[in-house]
Every structure is written in structure tokens, then in C-alpha cells.
Amino acid sequence: MAKVALKLGDDISTDIIYPGRYMATVLPTETPQFAFVDDAEFNKKLKAKQVEPGSFIVAGKNFGCGSSREQAASCLTGWGLKVIAKNFARIFLQNSINVGLNMVICPNIEADEGDEIEIVNGKVKNITKGKEFDTVPLPKARQAIIDAGGLIPYTRKLITSGKK
Amino acid sequence: MGMTMVQKILAKAAGLPSVKVGDVVEPKVDLAMSHENGALVINQFNEIYQGTGQPANVWDPSRIAIIFDHRVPAESSKTATNQKKIREFVAKQGIAKFHDIRGDEGGICHQILPESGYDLPGQVIVGTDSHTTSHGALGAFSFGIGATEMASVWALGKVLNVEVPGTIKVVVNGTLPKYVEPKDIILHLIGKLTAEGANYKVIEFHGETVRKMSTSGRLVLCNMTVEAGATSGIVPPDKEIVRYLKQEAGVKNIPALFGPDADAQYEQVVEIDASKLEPQIAFPHTVDNVKPVGAAKGIKVQQIVIGSCTNGRLDDLAIAANILKGKKVARGVRMLVFPASTRIYQQALQKGYLATFMKAGAVVMNSGCGPCLGVHQGALADGDKALATTNRNFKGRMGNPNAEVYLSSSATAAASAITGEITDPRSLTASKAKTAKAAKKPIIARKPGSVKRSTSNVKRSTGKKKGRK
Numbered sequence: 001m002a003k004v005a006l007k008l009g010d011d012i013s014t015d016i017i018y019p020g021r022y023m024a025t026v027l028p029t030e031t032p033q034f035a036f037v038d039d040a041e042f043n044k045k046l047k048a049k050q051v052e053p054g055s056f057i058v059a060g061k062n063f064g065c066g067s068s069r070e071q072a073a074s075c076l077t078g079w080g081l082k083v084i085a086k087n088f089a090r091i092f093l094q095n096s097i098n099v100g101l102n103m104v105i106c107p108n109i110e111a112d113e114g115d116e117i118e119i120v121n122g123k124v125k126n127i128t129k130g131k132e133f134d135t136v137p138l139p140k141a142r143q144a145i146i147d148a149g150g151l152i153p154y155t156r157k158l159i160t161s162g163k164k
Numbered sequence: 165m166g167m168t169m170v171q172k173i174l175a176k177a178a179g180l181p182s183v184k185v186g187d188v189v190e191p192k193v194d195l196a197m198s199h200e201n202g203a204l205v206i207n208q209f210n211e212i213y214q215g216t217g218q219p220a221n222v223w224d225p226s227r228i229a230i231i232f233d234h235r236v237p238a239e240s241s242k243t244a245t246n247q248k249k250i251r252e253f254v255a256k257q258g259i260a261k262f263h264d265i266r267g268d269e270g271g272i273c274h275q276i277l278p279e280s281g282y283d284l285p286g287q288v289i290v291g292t293d294s295h296t297t298s299h300g301a302l303g304a305f306s307f308g309i310g311a312t313e314m315a316s317v318w319a320l321g322k323v324l325n326v327e328v329p330g331t332i333k334v335v336v337n338g339t340l341p342k343y344v345e346p347k348d349i350i351l352h353l354i355g356k357l358t359a360e361g362a363n364y365k366v367i368e369f370h371g372e373t374v375r376k377m378s379t380s381g382r383l384v385l386c387n388m389t390v391e392a393g394a395t396s397g398i399v400p401p402d403k404e405i406v407r408y409l410k411q412e413a414g415v416k417n418i419p420a421l422f423g424p425d426a427d428a429q430y431e432q433v434v435e436i437d438a439s440k441l442e443p444q445i446a447f448p449h450t451v452d453n454v455k456p457v458g459a460a461k462g463i464k465v466q467q468i469v470i471g472s473c474t475n476g477r478l479d480d481l482a483i484a485a486n487i488l489k490g491k492k493v494a495r496g497v498r499m500l501v502f503p504a505s506t507r508i509y510q511q512a513l514q515k516g517y518l519a520t521f522m523k524a525g526a527v528v529m530n531s532g533c534g535p536c537l538g539v540h541q542g543a544l545a546d547g548d549k550a551l552a553t554t555n556r557n558f559k560g561r562m563g564n565p566n567a568e569v570y571l572s573s574s575a576t577a578a579a580s581a582i583t584g585e586i587t588d589p590r591s592l593t594a595s596k597a598k599t600a601k602a603a604k605k606p607i608i609a610r611k612p613g614s615v616k617r618s619t620s621n622v623k624r625s626t627g628k629k630k631g632r633k
Binding site for chain 2: 011013015016019020021023024025026027038061062065066067068069070071073087089090091094095098099139140141142144145150151152154155156158159160
């Protein structure tokens with residue numbers, strides 16, 4: 001069980017999650033400092049460690065639209081954030097799976113900041129609101145990568161097993 | 165059952181007789197492109213090999229392209245160091261298709277690839293840039309991926325677990341009216357489909373307007389398909405692509421062309437009548453917030469940007485220069501022009517377009533991505549409004565979340581530079597004609613009619629009555 005730390009609308013672009021002007025910073029160890037940097041209040045909370053790891057960002061449709069910049073996924077992973085959205089833009093979804101960002105596709109999600117959320121048996125439970133929402137499984141084609149813990153360990157396994 | 169363009173390309177690249185939508189395939193990659201984010205790809209690539217006891221060598225250095233374009237020349241020591249790291253990797257791995265910061269062969273990746281003859285019809289192309297969709301203009305299946313995905317491609321030479329996407333067929337017929345451009349077609353389409361309307365799908369372009377369109381115009385269409393969420397855009401290749409590859413990209417061996425099957429299955433068909441289209445504007449802060457230019461009339465702008473991987477090609481510069489010739493950029497407006505490649509820059513220099521821009525008061529910048537995504541020059545002030553020929557107007561895009569970006573064609577941007585407010589380029593020529601007539605003798609130094617799209621310089625032919633042969 002964890003709290004909704006940030007509630008967002010539709011079409012949240014990678015420019016909002018991780019503005020282009022910080023793209024020269026690439027390493028997953030360094031990107032979290034710029035997560036939602038133009039939302040000064042939320043960014044400050046993150047840096048002050050006032051957002052518990054495991055907290056949720058809840059968003060509408062097309063979360064992560066725009067750029068292919070992987071920083072937009074790695075900056076969230078770095079804070080241990082999880083994202084629940086009505087759906088995700090393609091490249092962001094793939095990047096998130098590749099770098100191990102925890103994400104849930106939940107087309108009818110209703111939640112507000114501060115709500116307590118639990119994910120049980122493929123359902124999102126909003127404990128505060130006493131409601132439950134179905135989720136859509138992540139693309140089955142990517143399940144093996146998720147199971148391996150991301151694309152780096154997955155590709156590494158292919159190389160060492162000679163399946164290259 | 166018949167296959168779409170992308171199904172056929174994926175079947176070929178995966179060594180299968182056919183594929184259906186939803187099949188999971190691992191296509192071989194013909195070309196893998198990165199820019200400065202190659203620094204992250206290198207990091208992830210080395211990490212893949214950590215502890216394997218195997219040397220971290222790329223699968224095929226001849227199929228990797230790295231083009232410096234996002235921050236050129238480097239705006240900070242951090243970028244410069246990233247670029248140095250990439251240069252060292254390129255040298256060590258023997259990567260041939262490397263375009264450094266140079267005035268002879270530099271530029272934006274989505275122009276460098278086609279003009280250098282790297283893009284070929286029927287290929288599978290991946291790039292660590294969302295606008296990699298552009299290269300579908302040459303009949304390739306070309307899509308954006310992240311840096312870790314690219315590291316895996318560098319290691320394996322294929323993309324893992326690709327789900328065969330469904331396809332939306334877009335049919336554009338009719339002659340584009342004067343000052344209505346391919347950019348207006350794609351903005352209109354994104355407005356119709358919405359920013360997520362083509363998510364996980366491919367947009368395949370058909371119709372006489374597309375057939376008559378130059379490669380340059382097709383690049384505009386495919387470039388922005390990602391703004392409707394599409395995995396890629398694609399135009400079935402034809403004789404125009406053969407012309408472009410031979411004449412402009414110096415390609416000698418062109419692979420056999422193929423189109424989709426006649427009985428290919430499409431998830432949706434969208435028809436557009438180009439002859440009824442008006443100049444379009446994407447209002448802040450989403451690219452699907454599209455309205456005809458009239459709805460933006462009178463919106464004052466402080467910055468005009470003409471350039472980028474979307475509209476920084478020679479025909480864009482030609483149409484803008486024709487509109488601006490002998491005119492002045494309004495006071496209080498900063499006009500920035502950045503050609504898509506240094507080759508285009510040189511051509512525009514020879515044709516006098518750059519002199520026209522400078523005499524009008526515009527600043528001509530070097531080729532690169534900088535202003536479009538707010539990473540390098542051209543940042544906006546709080547409260548500023550910009551009209552740009554670029555591809556995104558997201559909040560914060562041009563370096564400031566407290567500013568607004570509107571998107572348009574090159575003609576609309578040039579016309580608006582003169583007036584200082586968003587202006588229908590058709591109104592500008594109408595009022596000019598009236599003024600000239602009233603004064604009896606020409607008050608403009610130009611020959612009447614010279615504001616028309618020049619037939620000798622402009623390769624994009626959709627606005628002309630005489631179609632391309």
C-alpha cells in the first residue's frame with residue numbers, strides 16, 4: 001500500500017517529466033534530480049525525500065508522449081516511483097520496461113493526491129475511495145524482459161547463452 | 165491475406181513468409197542511428213557486456229550511424245565531454261557513418277540520413293530519437309527507440325520482441341492551394357487523430373497529393389506521425405524516391421521497390437481533400453490542438469523559428485525567403501533560421517536565401533536541433549509566444565514552461581515574422597497585390613508573381629499546378 005504522490009492529466013509529455021535542457025545528463029544515477037523539475041514544488045519534495053519510495057504517480061491518457069529520451073523513465077525509477085496511467089505512449093512504455101520502471105495501465109483509474117492505493121491480483125484498489133479498477137496487462141511480447149529485470153540483464157543472458 | 169508495407173518489411177527482416185498484426189518478431193536492423201544520447205547508449209552497451217567475459221564490440225559498425233545535432237557546437241563542458249566519449253567509441257569500434265560538428269557534412273540526423281544515402285526503401289531503421297519516423301518517407305520501416313533498446317541492438321543486430329503494428333491508411337487527394345504545405349496536411353491529420361490516436365500503429369500515406377509530393381514533403385509527413393502516437397509513418401516508395409536517391413543522395417544501387425498488397429488490411433482509413441485545406445496552427449500545449457490559421461489571427465509573437473528536422477529543408481527556406489524578400493522582420497520579433505543540414509545551409513547560401521533572411525533581420529543559425537527542444541539557444545522568456553515550424557509545442561519545449569509555442573508551416577511562419585502576429589500567408593499576398601495595383605507602378609522591387617513558390621528552386625511540387633513528372 002502506498003500513497004498517490006502526484007496526480008496528473010492527459011498527454012503528460014517527456015518535456016514535462018524530464019525537460020530537454022537537462023538531456024546532457026544521461027546516467028540513471030544522475031537523472032532523478034531533474035524529475036519534474038519544472039514542477040518546482042514536487043521536485044523539491046522529491047529531493048527532500050518527502051516522497052516515500054513506492055509512491056504512485058497517477059496520470060490520464062498518453063503518459064510519456066513525445067521524445068524517446070530514456071531519462072524520463074530512469075529519473076522516476078531513481079526515486080522508486082510507480083506510475084499508474086490510463087495508457088502510455090509507445091516509446092515511454094518500452095523504455096520503462098527496459099529500465100525496470102514499475103508501471104500499471106489502468107484505463108478507468110480514479111484517484112487523488114494522498115489516496116492510498118494497493119495493487120492486488122491485477123487490480124488497482126483505491127482504499128481511500130473504496131473503489132477497485134481493472135488493469136490492462138503490459139504487452140506480452142515484453143513479459144520476458146520484465147521477468148529478467150530489464151533489457152540489460154535480458155540481453156546479457158542472450159549473449160552469455162550464445163543465443164546472440 | 166494481404167500485407168501492409170510494414171508487415172512486408174517486418175516479414176522480410178524476420179525471415180518469415182508473412183506476419184500478422186500482433187505477431188511478435190525480431191527483425192534484423194539495417195541501420196541504427198543515435199545522436200548525442202549515444203553517450204547513454206555506450207554506457208548501457210558496456211553494462212550489457214559486464215561480467216560476460218566477452219569483448220563489448222558492436223554487431224556491425226557499418227550499420228551504425230551517429231550524428232551530432234542536439235547541442236552543436238557543444239553548449240557546455242558536459243555536452244563536450246559526452247561528445248568526446250562518443251568520438252572515442254566511434255574510433256575504437258570503426259563506426260563509419262559518423263557526422264561530427266562540421267560545416268561540410270554536419271546537420272540534423274533526420275536530414276543527414278536521407279541526404280547521405282543511408283536510408284533505403286524496405287529497410288528496418290531504428291533511432292534513439294522519436295522523430296526517426298521521418299525515414300518512412302523513403303519507404304523504410306523506421307521507428308524511435310530508447311537508449312537501452314539501442315544498446316541491445318548494437319549487441320544483437322536485431323530488435324527484440326517487436327509486436328507487428330496495425331496500420332492506418334491515410335489517403336490525400338487534390339492539389340494543395342498556394343501557401344498550403346505538407347506541414348498543414350500533417351497538422352490537420354494529427355488534429356483529427358489526436359495525440360494518441362495512432363498509438364502503437366503505423367500511418368501509411370497514399371493518394372495523388374502524396375505521389376506528387378517531393379521526398380522533402382514526405383519527410384515532413386512521416387516526421388510528425390509520432391505526434392499522433394504512431395510507431396512510424398511510411399510512404400510506399402516510387403519513382404520520386406528513386407530520383408531523390410540517385411540525384412540528391414548519390415545512391416547507385418537501389419533495392420527493388422515494393423508497396424503494400426492490394427488486399428492489405430487497414431485498421432482505419434482517413435481521407436483528406438488537400439484542395440480544401442487551409443494553413444493550420446497547432447496551439448499550445450499539445451500538437452493535436454490544431455485549428456485553421458484564422459483562429460490564431462492577431463496573436464502577437466516574440467519569436468519566429470524556421471528550421472528543424474521537420475521544416476528546415478531547402479524548399480522551406482525558399483518559400484520563407486520568397487515571402488521575406490525586401491521585407492523586414494517586425495520590431496520586437498526575433499526570427500531564427502536554422503537549416504536542417506550544412507549541405508542545405510550551403511545551398512541556401514548559394515541561392516541567396518540566407519542573405520534575404522539576414523537583410524530582413526533574421527538570425528541565421530548553424531544546423532542543429534537546439535531551439536526546437538530548448539537545449540541550445542533561442543530560449544523563450546516568461547510570457548513569450550513563439551511561432552515555429554518545428555514539431556512540438558509541449559509546455560517547456562522551447563526552454564521555458566512559462567512560454568507558449570505555436571506550430572505552423574514555413575510560409576505561415578515567414579508571413580507572421582513580417583507582421584509580428586500569426587498571419588495567414590495567403591492574406592499577405594492578397595493585400596500586396598491590392599497595394600501594387602492601387603499604386604499603379606510596382607512599389608515592391610520584385611517582379612509581380614515572384615512571391616509565388618519558385619519553380620526552379622522548390623522541389624516540393626504539391627502547391628503547383630504542374631505536378632512532378
